[in-house]
Amino acid sequence: MNHKEVSNNLETRICNKCGRELPIGSFRLMDNKVNAPYYLGQCKACEYKYQREYIEANKEIKFSDDLDILINRQYKEIKQERVLNLSVTGIIPIGTDENFVRLMDYRDYWISNYGRMIHYAYKRFSLLNGSYDSNEILGYRVSKNILCNGRWIYKQKTVYAHRLVVDEFIVNPDKQNNVYIWHGGYNKDDNYYRNLYPLNKEQYKIVKQNYIKTGDDSEEFILKVMNDIRYKPDNWSKPSMEPSVCGIGYCGDDEVDCTSQSYLRWVDMINRCYNEKFHERQVQYSDCEICDEWKNYSNFKKWYEENHYRIGNEQMDLDKDILIKGNKVYSPDTCCIVPHGINTLFITGKKQRGDLPMGVCFEKDKGKYRAYMNYQGKSIKLGTFDDPATAFVVYKEYKENIISDLAEKYKGMIPDKVYRAMLEWNIEVND
Structure with missing residues (x-):
């Protein structure tokens, strides 16, 4: 530190830490009754900052004596329909396990588990370079489908590679609070999914x-931190982690409105998948399941509130079937909110039709197979035929046209991913 005698003429001085010229009152006056009074060379702000950094760096990290590991490291199961076939792109993977998965709310973008991004435009796939912000975090400029004044539109925005990787590949146990992401080894250039940890x-x-003090950021240490109640948010408690709904679903925090629409939808979803009495009435749900993130109500609530929208007075449903055909998993990547009229179009009715193709029934009195479609509470008869295959072809063409027409009717009022899935919908005989 610079020791200078006090001068009555000195009004400002330059801090030897931050380099700013500041009023003399911004520096601490030292008077130890031995030497002449002098001002410290660093300003009070820098002195305080150094003291706080020293305290933080030397503070002992302690864990609870009865630490329970309730949260473990988990990775998401990716639907194969979302994985990009690199052989058609001409792009070489940087690792044998690199996979690019479609970002459902973006216009033809795929993110890899290494943080690389591919965009399809002008009939070609391109690997994006991205750019780094002031914090040296890699980001990409993309078009995202968002709701704006009651219409779904695409809008340019910057998204960060590490956040996309966490969202698409890693099970985040607390999406409400875990908005910070630790890069293994504090290496912000490393966006490989196994080296990223969502934390509060x-x-x-x-x-x-x-890590700064010891160099240790092992998974074992991070899991201890994630599970210790000392480092949990204020609204967390151990009882909130107890699976209180069908032995599967847990609330995730203590502040839950059990009358809210999101909670009621969440309970209904869990009952559909795990309630045996419900399966006696609706057997088609007996092999359905819920992703790990959505077993936590607080995670489902966040997604539901971000994705829910209204179209006039229409009933809005939570759907798992439209985005990925044959899907059996309720998850953020496979579900969408749609008007009830659209949702009912994708009911297959396997239980009622038996072994016949969808949209076909046998009329005993005529000895013929009838093609028909139930739509808007009415049964539309499409003709009778000698064999079920011909009847199905007629039904298939009619229903695909209905789905396509309805997609055009709701274009801009429903998310683009729903609109495009409807236009591409292909009814098959074994649906």
């Missing part, structure tokens, strides 16, 4: 502090 603010601070 306090957890991130502890992991960073320990």
Whole structure:
């Protein structure tokens, strides 16, 4: 530190830490009754900052004595329909396990588990370079489908590679609070999914502090931090982690409105998948399941509130069948909110039709196969035929046209991913 005698003429001085010229009152006056009084060379702000950094760096990290590991490291199961076939792109993977998965709310973009992004435009696939912000975080400029003044439109925005990787490949146990992402080895250039950890603010601070002090950011240490109640948000409690709905679903925090629309939809979804009495009435749901993230109500609530919208007074349904045909998993990547009229178009009715193709029934009195379609509460008769295959072809053409027409009617009022899925819908005989 610079020691200078106090001068009555000195009104400002330059801090030897931050380099700013500041009023003399911004520096601490030292008077130890031995030497002549002098001002410290660093300003009070820099002095305080150094003291806080020293305290944080040397503070001992402690864990609860009865630490229970309730949260483990989990990775998402990716639907194959979302995985890009690299052989048609001409792009070489940087790792044998690199996979690019479609981003459902973006216009023809795929993100890989290494943080690389591919865009399809002008009939070709391109690997995007991205750019780095002031914090040295890799981002991409993309078009995202968003709701704006009651219409779904595409809007340019910057998205960050590490956040997309976490969202698409890693099970985040607490999406409400885990908005900080730790890069293994504090290497912000490393966006490989196995080296990224979604954490809350306090957890991130502890992991960073320990890494700076000891060099340890092992998965074992991070899991201890994630599970210790000392580093949980205020609204967290152990009872909130107990599976209280069908032995599967848990609330995730203590502040739950059990009368809210999101909660009622969540409970209904769990009952559809795991309630045996419900399966006695609706057997088609007996092999359905819910992704790990949505077993936590607080995660489902966040998604539901971000994706819910209204179209006049129409009933809006949670659908799992439209985006990925034959899907049996309720998840953020496979579900969407749609008007009830659209949702009912994709009911297959396997239980009622028996072994016959969809849209076909046998009329005993005529000895013929009838093609028909139930739509808007009415049964539309499409003709009778000698064999079920011919009847199905007629039904298939008619219903695909209905779906296509309805997609055009709701264009802009429904998310583009729903609109495009409807236009591309292909009815098959074994549906």
